[in-house]
Amino acid sequence: MSNLKNTDKAVFFQLVYEVVQCIPRGRVTSYGAIADALGRKKAARMVGWALNKVKDYKNIPAHRVVNRKGVLTGKIHFQTIKMMQNLLESEGVEVKDDKVLYFDKLFWDPKESLKID
C-alpha cells in the first residue's frame, strides 16, 4: 500500500479494493475519501465504477461505501435493492431512508487510518 503515484486505472482499481477490504466491520466511508486517500480526490466516480464490478461482497464489503452524506446511493447496483441496507444493518449500522445514521460517528477515514501518501 505504498507507491500510490500510479495513474494506471487497473492499479487504481486494485487499490480501491484494498482500501475497501480494510474498512472495519460496522464502519463506513465515502467514495471521495477513498479517492482522496489514493491521491485522486477528483476521481470519486471511478471508485464507484470500481465497486460496480464487485460481485463478492464477502471479500470486498462494497456496502460500507456510501456518498459523502451517508446516503446509500449504490444500493441499486446490488443483487437486490435492499441488500446493501441489510448488510449494513447486519453489522449494526443503522439505516433510515437510505441514509446511514450517525454517519459522522461511523465514518472511517482511509487517509488517517492507513497513513497513505
Place this chain on the structure above:
DNA sequence: CACATGACTGATT
C-alpha cells in the same frame, strides 16, 4: 472522434 452517462463532490445561487 464526439457526445452522453454516472455507486461523486464542492462551490455557487
Place this chain on the structure above:
DNA sequence: GAATCAGCCATGT
C-alpha cells in the same frame, strides 16, 4: 437548505 453548475474520467454508443 434545495437546486444548479461545473469539474471529474472510465465506458458506452
